[in-house]
Amino acid sequence: MPTTLLERPAAPSALVAPRRKTRVLALTEARWALAALLLFAIALPLQLAGVTAWAWGPLYALCYAAGGWEPGWAGLTALREKTLDVDLLMIVAALGAAAIGQVLDGALLIVIFATSGALEALATARTADSVRGLLDLAPSTATRLLDDGTEATVATELLTVGDTVLVRPGERVGADGRVLDGASEVDQATITGEPLPVAKQEGDEVFAGTLNGAGALRVRVERGASDSVIARIVAMVEEASETKAPTQLFIEKVEQRYSLGMVTATLLVFAIPLAFGAALSGSLLRAMTFMIVASPCAVVLATMPPLLSAIANAGRHGVLVKSAVVMEQLGGTKAVALDKTGTLTEGTPRVADLRPLAGSGLTEDRLLALTAAAEHPSEHPLARAVVDAAHARGTALAVAEEFVSTPGVGVTAVVEGRKVTVGAPARLLERGRGAAETSAVAIADELEDAGRTAVVVLRDGTPVGVLGIADRLRPDAAETVARLGALTGRTPILLTGDNPRAAARLAAEVGITDVRAGLLPQDKVAAVTEQERAGRRTMVVGDGVNDAPALAAAHTGIAMGRAGSDLALETADAVVVRDELATVPTVIALSRRARRLVVQNLVIASVFITGLVVWDLVGHLPLPLGVLGHEGSTVIVGLNGLRLLRDAAWRRAGADTAAAR
Structure with missing residues (x-):
């Protein structure tokens, strides 16, 4: 089994530094988003019931304030840095809609943006907390044996290379090292993923955070606390999370250019007629109409409802997908790497x-x-x-x-x-x-x-x-491997810390030919990175602490929910809640259906926006008709995206995986 670690040492302060500020800000953002959602949910029925605007108008105003201040502030901050982003554009579009009486549409846009931003912030904060919580696996103190034969209890971070520590039965090993004396069995599933404790005797290597069995061990420390395997796992997860290239939704990819183009075009629509002697009110009305019909409301709704509907559908069938971006990414999977223990078995x-x-x-x-x-x-x-x-x-x-x-x-x-x-x-x-x-x-x-x-x-x-x-072996393991191979065009890879003979035997049973056994966490990351560099967007499916770095480094990571470690569950982009492995290929197929609906919706939205903009620029588009066309396109793409809410969509996705074989 490989035992070499990454060469770059981890700074202890970087590994244990709290992120309370991030967590507090995320919770605050979530509360404001929830307030906006509740206010919208109260105001909408009142408006639809025909109650006087004095009853629901203030509720909408509060909804705008609660959900719009954070993205508005973010947009102004970006503006101070001489950039325009979609946050500010959405706020302007929402206020513009309200200015011409379309208060409901503006409020809906505010709620969508506030909610998605809060969910992303919460996911980021929880993952950071979970990564740092991993260090709790390693004990805070260890029994150091002194030269005169006496014992001293010391903090594990004070242990240095060459120290000798005593690990009593039932204790966790305090540092990476090698057994000098004694025999025991050590549960090192957190590091290697092996399902059974491993016998240790003189000369064998042990890892910090692993659990000693019934025997006593004297261990010579070979690595400091900041360079232990458990610390390296933390560092690798953090590094992968920070350097992983972000995949954004379509509107986010083009937001800067679209924002600049829309603002510039609106100003031109207002200024050019005015310069040629047109009336101020007419020019302002034409510019306002242009801003409304050109605003990306339909584009935003073209993207979000299909993905959110797919998330809801997957959730009902036992797969928790953490964001719309993840749901979009799942469909782009070109290769799959599977853990053995707790995943295929x-x-x-x-x-x-x-x-x-x-x-x-x-x-x-x-x-x-x-x-x-x-x-x-x-x-x-x-x-x-x-x-x-x-x-x-x-x-x-x-x-x-x-x-x-x-x-x-x-x-x-x-x-x-x-x-x-x-x-x-x-x-x-x-x-x-x-x-x-x-x-x-x-x-x-x-x-x-x-x-x-x-x-x-x-x-x-x-x-x-x-x-x-x-x-x-899970009953659906072989079928799942076959379907994943059919969907991606290549057989999944097996990545495991277990011994090569056990890995090869299981791989033969499920139809996997590429087996990487005896791997430490950094070896799994290297295998995933190899696939990514070859141009294959790789999905990793695992459950253990030792899988977390690979889950973070992969294009997408899926954790098995029932037996999954806290770190794996937080690091993964999606969680198979009921450990039904067969749902993995189905959720990939569902994501691809959602992506196709997004493309359909973008075409519909683009046709409407282009037609209305051309009408407004070339002819005279009445404001009510412009609003009707704009809102009509928004409704059409929204309803089209909601098709994925039905159970039939999940069944058809499952049929897609069968047909691909």
Whole structure:
């Protein structure tokens, strides 16, 4: 397994510095947006019911103020820097609509912009908090062993290379280092994603933040706190989030040019007739009509309703897409990289094979009962898998006596008067010792070649059987891989920190040919970057802390919701809430349908805007007719986008993935 880290050291202050200001500003922006939405929701029914304008007019005014001050301020700030952006343009268009009596349209535009801006700010703040919260995985203190043999509890950031620390059973490792003495099993799923604890003994590497098992370890520190693997994960997520090229919606891509063009054209429409002797009121009315019909309201609604409708539809079917930009990006996926444990698999070990040895006199059920009885007092994940399998078969378990757990080896107990030992074949079997040992070794090798974790069972020192433990493949994994390959034109890549044999076996089962195993987080990022540099917009699907940097670096990242780590859930652009892997290709297809509707709407909006502008410039477009045409186009594109709200749209997206195969 690769152990090299990125060379650039991370500054500790940069990793732990709080972002309270960002969070407070995001919450404030969200409150103003919510206030604008509530005011709009109260005023609209009153207006539609024909209530006097004195009742709903002030509500709309407050809606304008609540939702418009932040984008208005942002627009003025940009203006001071000699740039025009769509925020200011939207505020001007909203005020222009209100000035000619179209208060409802202006308020709707304000609410859309305020809400989308608040959601983006909240997502940014929560991700920053989650990234820094990852450092809590590493303990704040460690037990340092001094030269005179005494112990001292010190802050982990004060540990230096060469220090020796004691890691007691159940503690988290305080620093990256190498085992000097002791044996234990360490759960390092947060770093490598491996589903089972890894046996550690003298000479093995351990990582800060990983959880020690039942044994005690003396560890020599090899990296400082700011350069540990866990700190590098934080740094990589932050760096990827900051340097990832932003993908914007269509209106945002052209906002500067459109804004300048519209303002310039409006001034010309007003000034040129005036210079040739036209009346002030007529020139002003023509300019106002031009500003209304040329305003990008229909373009904004051409983009947002299809994407928001797709988000709502995906949410009803268990996929949380965090923004309209993400929904647009999903459809551009050209390659997919999948994690193994917890993504293609359920992340829970189970008994897959029961192999009693010839001459042992045991059946499969009896072998399972004997093993489960000995393992019952243990809290090891493998032991839980064996006991759960026995319970699932309704097997009654005998009481285990004189239970002893030996870290890195296995457990021993007296069951029904006989000594039973369960553990790793490499520690309990001697090759060539006897027929039973030879048979057990052969079966263990066969199971491990098949991607299983082999567990040997000895009774009174003689092997009597071997169990194969495996992570359960998700039922829809193979079908999902096939559909993703059909949608993107290339088979997904498997990126995993698990061992190469287990990864290759699972990849063969689901139809993946490109397997990258034994990866640390930075290796996954490198694999994703390689795809991006080749011009392939890559989607990463994962669930663990170790997947977070790759999720952040990818064009889009999707996290599995049920077992996903907090960091993965916050870093990802979308979350599969119910862990239904088959929804991933469907949401890609739904995004592509939304993108097609956006293009349709942009064509409709462009035709209306162009026609009305030409009419206003060449002829005489009455203001009411201009408003009617402008609002009519807005309604048409809005209703067209809402088509994706129906369940039928999700079913058709699913059919698209099947048809692509």
